[in-house]
Amino acid sequence: MSTDTAPEVARPSEAPRQPDGSSRVRRELVRFMPLIILAVLLVLLSLRNPDLLTQRSLTTMADSAAPLMVLAVGITVVILCGGIDLSIGALASFASVLTALWVPSMSGAVVVPVVLVCALAGVVQGWIHIAARVPSFIVTLGGMSLWTGLALAFSGASTVAVTDIAALRWAFTRIGGTVPSALVIALGVVVVLGAVMRFTPFGRWVASVGHAEPAARLAGLPVSMVKIAAFGVSGACAGLAGVLLVARTFSGAPTLGESLLLPAVAAVIVGGTAITGGHGGLFRTVVGALIVVLLRTGLSLIGVDAGFEPIFYGVLIIIAVSVTIDRSKVAVLK
Amino acid sequence: MSSPDTAQPRAADAAGPAPPLGPGPAASGGRLVWRPRGTDAVQTTASLAALVLMILVFSVLDAQFRSWDNVVAVVDAAAVLAVVTVGLTFVLLLGAIDLSVEGVIGACALTVALLVANSRTGLDLGVLGVAATVALGAAFGLLSGVLSTRLRIPSFLTTLGVYAIGLGVATILFSGERPIVEDPWLGDWASSRFLGFTIVSWVAAGAILVGWLIQRYTRVGRYAYAIGGAEDIARLSGVPVARYKTAAFAVAGAFYGLGAVMATSQLGSGVVQAGSGLNFSAIAAAVIGGTLLVGGRGGVLQSMIGVLVLTVLQNGLILAGVSPYAQQAVQGVIVVVAVAAATWPVRHRLGVVK
Numbered sequence: 241m242s243t244d245t246a247p248e249v250a251r252p253s254e255a256p257r258q259p260d261g262s263s264r265v266r267r268e269l270v271r272f273m274p275l276i277i278l279a280v281l282l283v284l285l286s287l288r289n290p291d292l293l294t295q296r297s298l299t300t301m302a303d304s305a306a307p308l309m310v311l312a313v314g315i316t317v318v319i320l321c322g323g324i325d326l327s328i329g330a331l332a333s334f335a336s337v338l339t340a341l342w343v344p345s346m347s348g349a350v351v352v353p354v355v356l357v358c359a360l361a362g363v364v365q366g367w368i369h370i371a372a373r374v375p376s377f378i379v380t381l382g383g384m385s386l387w388t389g390l391a392l393a394f395s396g397a398s399t400v401a402v403t404d405i406a407a408l409r410w411a412f413t414r415i416g417g418t419v420p421s422a423l424v425i426a427l428g429v430v431v432v433l434g435a436v437m438r439f440t441p442f443g444r445w446v447a448s449v450g451h452a453e454p455a456a457r458l459a460g461l462p463v464s465m466v467k468i469a470a471f472g473v474s475g476a477c478a479g480l481a482g483v484l485l486v487a488r489t490f491s492g493a494p495t496l497g498e499s500l501l502l503p504a505v506a507a508v509i510v511g512g513t514a515i516t517g518g519h520g521g522l523f524r525t526v527v528g529a530l531i532v533v534l535l536r537t538g539l540s541l542i543g544v545d546a547g548f549e550p551i552f553y554g555v556l557i558i559i560a561v562s563v564t565i566d567r568s569k570v571a572v573l574k
Numbered sequence: 575m576s577s578p579d580t581a582q583p584r585a586a587d588a589a590g591p592a593p594p595l596g597p598g599p600a601a602s603g604g605r606l607v608w609r610p611r612g613t614d615a616v617q618t619t620a621s622l623a624a625l626v627l628m629i630l631v632f633s634v635l636d637a638q639f640r641s642w643d644n645v646v647a648v649v650d651a652a653a654v655l656a657v658v659t660v661g662l663t664f665v666l667l668l669g670a671i672d673l674s675v676e677g678v679i680g681a682c683a684l685t686v687a688l689l690v691a692n693s694r695t696g697l698d699l700g701v702l703g704v705a706a707t708v709a710l711g712a713a714f715g716l717l718s719g720v721l722s723t724r725l726r727i728p729s730f731l732t733t734l735g736v737y738a739i740g741l742g743v744a745t746i747l748f749s750g751e752r753p754i755v756e757d758p759w760l761g762d763w764a765s766s767r768f769l770g771f772t773i774v775s776w777v778a779a780g781a782i783l784v785g786w787l788i789q790r791y792t793r794v795g796r797y798a799y800a801i802g803g804a805e806d807i808a809r810l811s812g813v814p815v816a817r818y819k820t821a822a823f824a825v826a827g828a829f830y831g832l833g834a835v836m837a838t839s840q841l842g843s844g845v846v847q848a849g850s851g852l853n854f855s856a857i858a859a860a861v862i863g864g865t866l867l868v869g870g871r872g873g874v875l876q877s878m879i880g881v882l883v884l885t886v887l888q889n890g891l892i893l894a895g896v897s898p899y900a901q902q903a904v905q906g907v908i909v910v911v912a913v914a915a916a917t918w919p920v921r922h923r924l925g926v927v928k
Contacts, residue, residue, distance in 0.1 A: 322928045324730070372914035373921040375928060377671070377730050378867060382910035385854050389903025397899060453926045502738050515731060517928075547745030550677075554738030562725040 270563060274512050274527045281531060285538040292541065299420050303412070303488060305533040306422035307332070307481040309526060310429055311500055312507040314477025316525040317433070317470045319508055322450045322517025323376035325471060327365060327383035328478040328504060331358055332497030334387040335482025339408075340400035340492030347407040355479040361387065362475020366468035376471075391494035399493040402486060411487035422484050427526075429480065433473070434522045446470060450517025502553040507532045509560040516569040532556075614871035617916050618864035621879050625886060632890035639893055646770055652885040653778035654836050656878060658849075659856040660785035661715075661829025663877045664822040666860050667789075667798040669805065669869020670722065670729035672823070675830055675856060677740025678714040679849025682707050682834030684747035687844025690757035700759055708831040714740060715827020719820030737853075744846040753844040763839035774836045781832055785874045794821045802869025851902070858909040859884050866916050 286292045311328050318325045335354050342350045361383070369379045402408065413421045437443030445466045448456040457463045481500070486492050511528025513520025535556075539549060633640040658675060665672040688695050689703030699706070714736060721732040755761060763773045789795035797818040800808040809815045830849075837848045863880030865872025884905070891901055 324928075368910060368914070369927070372910075373917060373927045374910060374913050375867070378913050379910055381673075381854065381857070382906040382913075385906030385909070386903045387906075389899050389901070389906060392899035393897055393903065502734070505734070515728070545746055545749075547742050547748070549742065550738040550745070551742030554735035554742065557738070558721055558725070558727065558732055558735040561727050561731050565727060567726055 270512060273563075274510060274524060274531065277510075278527055278531050278534070281534050281538065285534065285541065288538075289541045292537070295418065297537075299414070299418070301533055301537055302420045302423040304536075305529055306420070306426040307484040307488075307497075308500060308503055308507060308533065309426040309529040310477050310481040310484060311497075311504040312511075312525045312529050313426075313430055313433060313522050314474040314481075315504055316508050316511075316513055316520065316522055317437075317446060318376070318474045319513055319515060320446045320450045320517055320520055321467050321470045322453065323369070323467065323470070324505075324515070325362070325365070325380045325474045326377055326501065327361075327380040327387060328474060328481075329497045329499070329501030330384040330387040330391070331361060331475060331478035332482040332485060332500060333494050334358070334361075334391040334394075335479040336486045336492035336496045337391045337395045337400060337494055338492070339483050339486045340402050341394065343402050343404055343407050343486075347404065348410060350407070351411075351480070351483045354483055355476050358479025358482070359472045359476035362478070363468055363472040365475070366471025369471070370464045370467055388494065388498075395492065395494050397494060399491045401491045405490055408483070408487040408490075411484055422488070425480075425484065429477065430522055430526055437522065442466070442469070447518055450519075452518075502550065502557070503532050503536070504529075506553045506556050506560070509557055509564060512564055514564045514566050515561050516566040519564070519566065614864040614866050614876070614916070616864075617862070617866070617912070618872070618876045618879060621862050621864065621883055625879060625883050628883070628886050628890060632886070632893070636890070636893050639890060642770075644889065644893075648882075648885055648889050649775050650772050651889065652881050653772070653774045654833050654840070655852060655855055655859060655885065656778045656881045657781045657829055657836060658833040658852050659859045659877045659881050660782055660874050661826035661833070662856045663785070663860050663865050663872070663874050664789070664795070664798055664826045664829075665729070666857075666865050666867060667795075667802045667869060667872070668819055668822055669802040669867075670819070670823075671857070671867065672718065672733045672826060673730055673853060674714065674718055674733040674736040674740060675853035676847075676849040676851075677737035677744070678711055678827060678830045679740075679834040679837065679852060680744030680846045681714065681740040681747070682711050682831045683838045683841075683848035684744045684753070684844040684846065685710050686760075686835045686838050687753040687755055688747060690755060690760050692756055692844070693754040694751060695753070698757065700757060703757075704760070704835050707835055708828050711831020711834065712824045712828040715824040715830070716820060718827070719823030722823070723816035723819050741846070748844070748846050755838060755842055755844070760835070760839050761842070763836065764842075774839060777832070777836060781829065782874065782878060785829065788825060789874050794818060794825055798822045799870050802871070804870070854909070855884060855905065858905055858912070861909060861912045861916065864916075867913060868917070 291297055311332060315325050315328055335358050338354050338357060339350050342353065346353070365379050365383050368374060369376045411422055411425060415421050415424060437446065445456070445461050448459070448461055449463050449466050453463060478497070482492075482497060485496050489496070507528035508520075508525050509515060509528070510531050511520065511524035511526070513524055513528075532553075535552065536549060539552065540546070638644060658679070662672055662675065686703055686707040689697050689699045689706055691698040691700075697703070717739075718729070718733050718736045721727065721735070722729045725732070763777065766773060768776060789798070797808070797813050800811070800813055801815055801819060805815060833852070834848060838844055841848060859880035860872065860877040861867060861880065862883050863872065863878065864876040865880075888901060892898065
């Protein structure tokens with residue numbers, strides 16, 4: 241934590257920042273803020289409406305949280321590298337269409353090719369970003385258009401129903417009658433990815449690239465491969481999220497995942513991962529996703545118009561970014 | 575056409591550290607008159623060539639394409655995109671990006687539909703309603719600008735937030751019932767014609783002219799070039815960067831507002847999704863025309879070439895029977911290729927690309 245300003249190429253216009261007392265307090269506060277917010281929200285909402293903590297309402301929330309969490313965890317890896325992936329919503333829609341189209345021939349095994357295709361899609365985007373040196377948000381904005389177009393073309397611009405409901409039952413059932421399997425899958429993704437980040441060099445490489453890419457490059461890290469891999473992970477997660485969406489709605493649709501981009505980005509940033517890269521982690525994103533889901537449920541419990549939901553995400557993203565962004569890292573803000 | 579605009583920041587470039595896309599030192603004399611200077615000029619020239627080529631090919635292949643009716647159809651189809659792209663050009667000149675277009679247009683479309691004579695409210699403000707809508711668009715742009723410059727957040731995130739806010743405002747205004755426009759004057763924009771073209775097309779032509787005048791003769795436009803060319807140098811030269819950045823965002827927002835009015839006139843009612851797909855098309859058009867994402871390059875007229883390229887391509891492919899969804903996919907690829915092509919020769923000098 242205390243090394244965040246160290247590897248910086250010092251900007252003459254910026255005063256060198258020392259981690260003095262007040263900024264350390266602020267940093268610690270920022271660090272634990274997501275957990276505090278989550279706890280306060282939980283208490284306030286359950287006081288307001290005790291039904292929130294019933295098993296029924298909790299499992300419903302978990303069902304809606306699972307795809308969001310998977311998406312958000314994937315994009316976290318990209319954001320940790322300092323990039324962004326705007327294509328995840330479109331890619332999840334594309335995945336949902338592929339899943340719905342392929343279930344008749346592949347049954348439950350459909351998840352493997354879908355996730356692979358989406359991982360490949362992510363890798364391709366990452367490779368273009370690296371090879372042509374195009375900013376990641378442009379590549380993935382282009383990807384957004386491409387995957388949406390393909391999803392529309394493959395599905396004939398309509399919802400593709402899944403008739404073989406049993407094939408995807410594993411992704412939308414209750415384990416032991418209580419625990420939603422989708423949540424278990426989502427947490428499984430977090431644990432596996434978290435273990436990879438923790439126990440292999442990949443996690444450190446990602447953080448180093450996000451902290452100071454030139455330094456990482458000079459130190460001999462495989463910067464390009466790390467970034468491409470990050471986009472691959474993000475793509476794979478989008479694919480899995482698409483499968484989870486199909487399992488829940490029994491259909492694939494070319495716009496199914498579109499509305500998940502904003503909440504996913506919000507979850508990452510609200511969780512405390514800095515958009516400038518380097519800072520943050522998967523666990524924070526889990527907390528962020530829970531905050532977003534709680535807020536969404538809370539808003540409808542209080543009876544707020546659904547139109548306020550996007551406004552909420554917008555304001556949330558802007559506020560959270562302005563708190564967590566590392567301004568010493570961006571010399572000229574574009 | 576933009577050489578006088580860029581003369582000043584380019585001179586500053588030569589003295590400053592590592593101009594992002596400046597011409598080599600040998601070209602700084604400016605003696606060579608007709609040599610494409612910088613990648614933006616190359617891009618614009620290439621786009622013009624592509625446009626001419628496309629028109630030739632489609633004309634030979636398809637008799638329907640070369641009919642006068644189709645020319646009118648292309649111009650009418652390009653109108654809304656053109657106005658939105660004029661606005662977006664100002665943001666791109668700064669080196670910033672605007673992802674709020676669809677949200678702002680949604681909110682403005684509902685606003686104008688509710689302010690003129692309509693099926694839901696008793697209001698009948700007419701011209702005043704249109705003016706208020708353009709002002710609302712400018713206010714959204716102002717919000718994006720203020721958030722980007724004062725909170726010091728990258729513009730793609732602030733505008734993503736403003737996109738969401740606009741979408742929410744539109745949904746709230748929509749409140750489950752589509753307002754149908756009953757104002758004959760606004761309805762005429764899309765239906766009645768002057769010299770063959772719809773009023774919407776003439777409004778677009780006027781907007782392009784206004785946009786060009788703003789870019790050419792006002793500080794907002796000229797400082798946008800300076801800021802996009804080299805923001806730190808513009809700041810050191812005493813340009814109030816934050817103020818003029820914010821102003822450029824506001825100008826862009828006003829054009830989105832006008833675009834929303836035109837789209838609403840064409841649709842006949844207030845629709846939340848009125849701007850659907852426009853944001854990406856506008857970025858694509860600007861980049862294809864030579865308004866580069868690095869900022870300081872291109873301009874309103876160059877962007878309009880991109881609008882024509884996209885619209886002619888779309889028109890030709892529809893006539894050839896290609897699925898519009900495939901076209902959306904192709905558009906995504908085109909943009910990435912265009913952006914990559916624009917910076918390809920200097921990609922090794924770009925430093926860290928996030």
